[in-house]
Amino acid sequence: MEGAIKTVVMQFLSSARGKESLGGKNFQKLVQSQLGNILSDTDSSSAVKDMMKGLDDNQDGKVSFQEYLTLVGYLANSSQDLAGICVWTPFA
Amino acid sequence: MEGAIKTVVMQFLSSARGKESLGGKNFQKLVQSQLGNILSDTDSSSAVKDMMKGLDDNQDGKVSFQEYLTLVGYLANSSQDLAGICVWTPFA
Numbered sequence: 001m002e003g004a005i006k007t008v009v010m011q012f013l014s015s016a017r018g019k020e021s022l023g024g025k026n027f028q029k030l031v032q033s034q035l036g037n038i039l040s041d042t043d044s045s046s047a048v049k050d051m052m053k054g055l056d057d058n059q060d061g062k063v064s065f066q067e068y069l070t071l072v073g074y075l076a077n078s079s080q081d082l083a084g085i086c087v088w089t090p091f092a
Numbered sequence: 093m094e095g096a097i098k099t100v101v102m103q104f105l106s107s108a109r110g111k112e113s114l115g116g117k118n119f120q121k122l123v124q125s126q127l128g129n130i131l132s133d134t135d136s137s138s139a140v141k142d143m144m145k146g147l148d149d150n151q152d153g154k155v156s157f158q159e160y161l162t163l164v165g166y167l168a169n170s171s172q173d174l175a176g177i178c179v180w181t182p183f184a
Binding site: 008038 | 093094096097098099100101103104105122126127129130157161164165168169171
């Protein structure tokens with residue numbers, strides 16, 4: 001689990017290329033290269049732009065690490081819903 | 093990255109053993125077995141109990157998936173601080 005948390009952190013750092021937050025292009029690259037299975041429409045730049053707007057709490061046109069963790073939380077929640085159904089549904 | 097998010101989710105589901113949230117014992121086991129490097133004092137049950145109280149927003153004596161994600165976010169933040177220092181500090 002620690003490795004998984006580190007992966008999530010390092011992915012942000014490598015995408016942000018030394019900056020504190022992800023600009024539009026870097027966010028797009030991250031989403032397209034990393035989240036193509038878990039998210040739909042990742043190849044649609046307008047869909048990714050809309051997602052970015054939804055994450056950009058302080059409306060600075062970038063995705064901070066906190067805003068990125070919100071995305072990770074959202075993805076974990078939607079995976080949990082799916083996983084919860086697949087893993088724990090007792091046979092009727 | 094998707095694999096890392098799935099690992100975080102599956103770890104909660106397997107620790108919760110089909111329940112919606114983690115009780116004291118299951119939370120203790122998760123912390124001791126999974127977070128022994130990233131967290132200190134994981135072998136101290138009172139320290140883990142205190143951590144659990146800090147996470148337990150609705151004070152129901154258990155850790156829900158949302159409260160668990162708060163822990164993951166906290167750990168990611170503290171890893172980012174460390175990683176940020178190690179990875180991106182330019183040579184003086």
